[in-house]
Amino acid sequence: MEKFELTILGCGSALPTTRHFATSQVINIREKLYMIDCGEGAQLQMRRSRLKFSRLNHVFISHLHGDHCFGLIGLISTFGLLGRTAPLYVHAPAAFGPILQSLLGFFCKGLDFRVEFYPVDTSRHALIHEDRSVSIYSIPLRHRIECCGFLFQEKATLPHIRRDMIDFYRIPICEINNIKNGMDWTTEDGTLVPNHRLTEPSDPPRSFAYCSDTCYLPELTQYIRKADLLFHEATFLHEDLARAQETFHTTARQAATLARDSQVKKLCIGHFSARYEDESLLLKEAQSIFEPTILAKENLLIKI
Amino acid sequence: MEKFELTILGCGSALPTTRHFATSQVINIREKLYMIDCGEGAQLQMRRSRLKFSRLNHVFISHLHGDHCFGLIGLISTFGLLGRTAPLYVHAPAAFGPILQSLLGFFCKGLDFRVEFYPVDTSRHALIHEDRSVSIYSIPLRHRIECCGFLFQEKATLPHIRRDMIDFYRIPICEINNIKNGMDWTTEDGTLVPNHRLTEPSDPPRSFAYCSDTCYLPELTQYIRKADLLFHEATFLHEDLARAQETFHTTARQAATLARDSQVKKLCIGHFSARYEDESLLLKEAQSIFEPTILAKENLLIKI
Known part of the structure; x- marks a missing residue:
């Protein structure tokens, strides 16, 4: 099977803890890397996960809270120091364009590569990028500010040759x-x-869905049905449901319910609130609803 | 003796490695914290070093390369989430003011505390802040862009009472x-x-000097003479002197020469280039000139 892997770079939420980095993940599809969110420290974590900077061409930002995007300027700055020449494509809510531009103008003068900005309409489910290996769609989410998830739909590979024939x-x-x-x-x-x-016939095409940050949205089922892997935020335990609702986040039980109802193959939960020292409680809660759940963890590699 | 300690949060240079965070340090004087530089990940490293956010009121930025300031917006953002009300004072080259303002306007709307910006004239040796415990002076340095170091001069404490009398x-x-x-x-x-x-008589007042980033400047002796601790960048080995000169950095031998000529009590070297897997070579080179040298390291605490 062709490579289709997820690496967690950071799975904490907004407040820093000694346990987690801010949110960032990298999808490796056939040795091309796609980053989802880019919290502070993402570049350091790419190094630790031995992911090659030169293979990363697309960054997708779900929303403009700092714990999902403060690492981007450092990453771009490093690419500049390393002499990158290939364009970098940044897909994010439209409001990010001007602020990114002003940061680039100030800190990254004379880059040898272009940073191309593509605004994402977070209110729609739409194709936002495709190449030979993958189609990437937005998934409308509901958070305190505009936000969307991303669906990575692998493209079918060619059939296998029957050597005997x-x-x-x-x-x-x-x-x-x-x-x-x-x-x-x-x-x-x-x-x-x-x-x-x-x-x-070739292997059936696989899919990965990323949903963070968002309140519990049962209607997401229509976008993520039968995904091979769902990453969903589970910021809180269900006993803290009121806090989850207030802050437009999801509980572990809700994330698992969505995974079950969407018949996904596997669920990975993350974006853990700093309040939980023992995250196995979140895992247990999710597994009681949907058994094939795992906890996100820094530098964890998940084969899809 | 009253507390006067340095904690290294990060001591790498511009390129990320698996060994180091970007530059940031915290001085603790009598339980008040002063941050020097704020590279990406500084807030995470403060947590790991168990330094209390609420005790930090002043941040000093030496120069506007990303590895010395990209962590500041995340730190301020976290202070906002934690409900801080005390003002934060940022001392940095004047050009940082507008870009910080635009980041705050975009990412940190509705903070319950003021971020007060104080431009630092990096070309002069001048008092830039003082309070009951310390006087902090700029030290003009020479780098690819305007840059200064900082001298922390402890204020004399009151004499000790003679109980017997x-x-x-x-x-x-x-x-x-x-x-x-x-x-x-x-x-x-x-x-x-x-x-x-x-x-x-009370204990003699102590001093700490921070010099990074800079080429070798023998004339710094006038500012840092007899300091109790000198932190000086030693980005390169002396065999890479040409590269050091080209990039306006210092070699370990040069840093040690300055320490010796300035009669400081102790030298801590850091800002290590990503090229050296084995940093003990930098230490050996420095110690051959100035024996009381130590290597900076993440979360290292040095009592001054």
């Missing part, structure tokens, strides 16, 4: 790419061998 | 403060006991 019909190597791309084969005696006899 | 003359407790402040004592029979017989 290639040998049997003595099909030359140079034709294999055509067959992968759907061509039938005609033997020397004129017999047509249909493509499906020469190939096996 | 107080008992001997049966001086009432309520007079002790007056005597500490220099008053003589007259006995019932009219004999004058001069103050110096009732007290012992």
Whole structure:
């Protein structure tokens, strides 16, 4: 299977603790890196996770609270020092454009690469980026300020060649790419061998959904149904529901309920409030509703 | 002796490594905290060093390279979330004022405390702040952009009371403060006991000098002579002198030479280039010139 991995760089919430960095994650799809949120320390954490700066071309910012974006200027600044030349694409709520521009103008004069800003309409579910490997959609969330999640939908890979059939019909190597791309084969005696006899279907495309920060939104099911992995914030225990509602955050039980109702394969919870010394309580609460839940943790790598 | 301590929060240079945070330090004088530089992650490192946010009222920024100031907006933002009400005083090169203002306007609306900005003239040696415990002076440095160091000069404490003499003359407790402040004592029979017989001189005031980032400047001796502790950058080994000169940084040998020539009591070197995996080489080089040298390290506490 082609690589599709999530690395957690930070999974704390707004207040710093000795346990967590601020929010940031990196998706690795076929050795291309996509960053989601960029809290303070994200660049340091990329180093610690041995993720190559040069493979990162896209950064997606969910919302403009500092614990989700204060690390970006440092990351860009470092790219400049390292002599980067490839453009960096920043996708974020529109209001981030001017402030990013003024930071760049002040701290990053003379960069050898462009920082291209793409405003994201956080109120809609829409395609915001695609390339050969992946389509990335926004997921409208509800928080104290405008905010969206992101859905990473892997693109189908080409079917697998059936080695035995290639040998049997003595099909030359140079034709294999055509067959992968759907061509039938005609033997020397004129017999047509249909493509499906020469190939096996590729692995089904996988998906990853990121939902943070948000209050509990049961309607997210429509966007994240059957995702292979859902990362959802679980800032609070359900006993602190009032506080969760007040601050537009989600409890562990609510995150697990959404995961169950959306029939996702696996749930990873994070964005832990500084108030919980023992985060296993959050895990237990979520697992009581949806067993395949794990706790986010700095530098954790999850294969999707 | 009254408390006078330095805590290193980060001692790396501009490029992130797995070993170091960006530059930041905290001076604790009699339980008041003063931050020098505020690289990314400074707030996290304050937590790890168990330094109380509420005791920090002054931040001094040496220069406006990102690795010395990108952590400030996150720190201020956290102070806001924690309900701080006391003003925070930021001392930095004048150009920082407007950019800090625009970051505050965007990310920290409705703070319950004032952030007061004091421009520092980095070209002069001048008093930039004083209170009951300390006088803080700028030290003009030479770097690629305008930059200054800081000299923390402890104020003299009151003399120690000689308990035996107080008992001997049966001086009432309520007079002790007056005597500490220099008053003589007259006995019932009219004999004058001069103050110096009732007290012992206080501990000599201590000083700490911070010099980073800068090329080697032998003339700094005039500002830092006989300091109890000198923190000086030693970004490079002397074998990389050409690179040090090109980038306006100092080698370990140069930092140690300055320490020796200034007759400081102790030297702490830091701001290590990412190129050296083994920093003990920097230490050895410095110690060959000035023996009482130590290496900075994250969360290291040095009593002055």
